[in-house]
Amino acid sequence: VKMGVQLIALRCSGYNNINIKYAKDKIKIVRVPAYSPSAIAEYTIALLLTLNRKINKAYIRTREGNFSLEGLLGFNLEHKTIGIIGTGRIAKILIRILKGFNMNIIAYDKYPDNKVSQELGFEYVSLDTLYRISDIISLNCPLTPETKYMINRSSMNLMKDGVTIINTGRGALIDSVDLVEALKDHKVGAAALDVYEEESEYFFEDFSNDIVEDDILARLLSFNNVLITSHQAFFTEEAVKEIAKVTLNNIAFFNKDEIQNEVFYTCDDNNCYIKD
Structure with missing residues (x-):
């Protein structure tokens, strides 16, 4: 504000990296709400298949002349139960894809869309029920004070032994320290993470000649x-072009009566809550 900033233009859909309580009534915030939900939904499937069928390991192994199947055993997705947390644009596309695998799909959302659940053929359940009966859990919700560390030791204790967790949402949806412990004692069977709560220190950069000093990430x-990728689920030609187009359009609308894709929110003494 002191430097005359009137608008923050986010090139992403998430807004958890903005102090919206400080910005209230001072700075407008705009975002790109849906640059390519298909890209992220498709990548979620890629992570699930790679993690389950150990495709990354098989690729490396065969390049070295090792054609053994030892340690590459996976499981059929057919008839397995997958729990989707958050049923926004990305999740709806993800569910359509998952239907092709003949999976049992359940979901949790604070604001369920019962019309869509009937159209797509999935069932809304309570969060505890989703934890208890899912073979696979996919995180597709925003990061808010309510969802931060929603995957923690307590919630993981409710899950099936050997559960698979996929996170293409936000890193801090998972308590990484608790995840390490759950992996060590085999409560969590496998995890695929395209996001990490301290990713800003590492992701998008080359540290191949350095030591990873983050003990939890290491x-x-x-x-x-565990399969970790560097926040690339969005990274398709179509998505990058859409991000640029929408961002520039958002900025162009700044001096007009109606700002496109503005983030609306209300604040109380403790937290701010997004309204859009």
Whole structure:
């Protein structure tokens, strides 16, 4: 504000990296709400298939002349139960894809869309029920004070032994320290993470000649049943073009009566809550 900033233009859909309580009534915030939900939904499937069928391991192994199947056993997705947390644009596309695998799909959302659940053929359940009966859990919800660390030791204790967790949402949806412990004692069977709560220190940069000083990230990278990618689920030609187009359009509308894709919110003494 002191430097005359009137608008913050986010090139993403998430807004958890903005102090919206400070910005209230001072700075307008705009975002790109849906640059390519298909890209992220498709990538979620890619992570699930790669993690389950150990495709990444098989690729490396065969390039070295090792054609053994030892350690590559996966499981059929057909008839397995997958729990989707958050049923926004991305999740709806994800569910359509998952129907092709003949999976049992359940979901949790604070604001359920019962019309869509009937159209797509999935069932809304309570969060505890989703934890208890899902073979696979996919996180597709925003990061809010309410959802921060929603995947923690307490919630993981409710889950099936050997559950698979996929996170293409936000890193801090998962308590990474608790995840490490759950992986060590085999409560969590496998995890695929395209996001990490401290990713800003590492993701999008090349540290191949350095030591990863984040002990939790280093520990996660050491597990052979954990797949980590550097926040690339969105990264398609179509998405990058859409991000640029919408961002520039948002800025162009700044001096007009109606600002496109503005983030609306209300604040109380403790937190701010998004209204859009």
